Amino acid sequence: SQELEQSPQSLIVQEGKNLTINCTSSKTLYGLYWYKQKYGEGLIFLMMLQKGGEEKSHEKITAKLDEKKQQSSLHITASQPSHAGIYLCGAAGGSNYKLTFGKGTLLTVNP
Amino acid sequence: ETGVTQSPTHLIKTRGQQVTLRCSSQSGHNTVSWYQQALGQGPQFIFQYYREEENGRGNFPPRFSGLQFPNYSSELNVNALELDDSALYLCASSLGAGQAPAAFFGQGTRLTVV
Numbered sequence: 001s002q003e004l005e006q007s008p009q010s011l012i013v014q015e016g017k018n019l020t021i022n023c024t025s026s027k028t029l030y031g032l033y034w035y036k037q038k039y040g041e042g043l044i045f046l047m048m049l050q051k052g053g054e055e056k057s058h059e060k061i062t063a064k065l066d067e068k069k070q071q072s073s074l075h076i077t078a079s080q081p082s083h084a085g086i087y088l089c090g091a092a093g094g095s096n097y098k099l100t101f102g103k104g105t106l107l108t109v110n111p
Numbered sequence: 112e113t114g115v116t117q118s119p120t121h122l123i124k125t126r127g128q129q130v131t132l133r134c135s136s137q138s139g140h141n142t143v144s145w146y147q148q149a150l151g152q153g154p155q156f157i158f159q160y161y162r163e164e165e166n167g168r169g170n171f172p173p174r175f176s177g178l179q180f181p182n183y184s185s186e187l188n189v190n191a192l193e194l195d196d197s198a199l200y201l202c203a204s205s206l207g208a209g210q211a212p213a214a215f216f217g218q219g220t221r222l223t224v225v
Contacts, residue, residue, distance in 0.1 A: 004153070035216075042115075042201060042218040043154070088153055097167040098144065101153030 002027045006102035021105045023089035025070040032072045033090040084109045117217035132187045136204030137215045143185040148199040197224045
């Protein structure tokens with residue numbers, strides 16, 4: 001079965017700093033999804049990457065997919081306290097009907 | 112668009128009891144998936160329902176069961192609750208069988224088993 005490993009597990013940054021979260025898959029990625037979650041709440045969809053080399057941006061968040069490395073990265077530029085939360089990557093793998101998730105990265109942004 | 116809504120938001124049950132969680136899918140969506148998220152973990156796939164039939168199941172025992180209704184809303188039932196069933200339960204909806212529901216998740220139901 002597919003496994004996703006996220007790094008780091010947690011991250012504390014000062015407001016205004018840039019940061020990167022990584023997600024590495026044990027198997028070929030057929031689609032990679034990034035979500036944000038506030039503690040105890042539902043998942044907020046950020047973006048989906050489907051092709052190797054694909055890069056997408058939403059406001060100050062950019063995600064890239066390196067299909068050969070079976071890896072994706074999420075980069076936040078000039079972080080703000082509103083970026084704080086848990087970031088989760090999910091992958092469809094070879095089975096379209098379910099998503100496999102990483103354990104998440106807890107981001108704290110200090111003002 | 113009304114979004115995906117779940118009820119209740121929180122509940123506390125005693126070990127051995129049964130519980131039913133409810134999910135209303137995004138307008139126009141005919142597929143619902145359920146996930147369990149334990150504290151500090153990523154969500155784990157429980158099962159998916161498409162047009163009132165189970166369309167895939169994760170590694171969960173039979174005491175986890177579901178239903179989907181003609182209006183595509185769904186229920187997750189858990190019998191003989193165990194302490195380890197304490198978790199956030201998430202549902203997600205999508206259009207079409209076999210489609211991983213990427214974009215539309217509900218706010219979750221926090222289940223505590225004591």
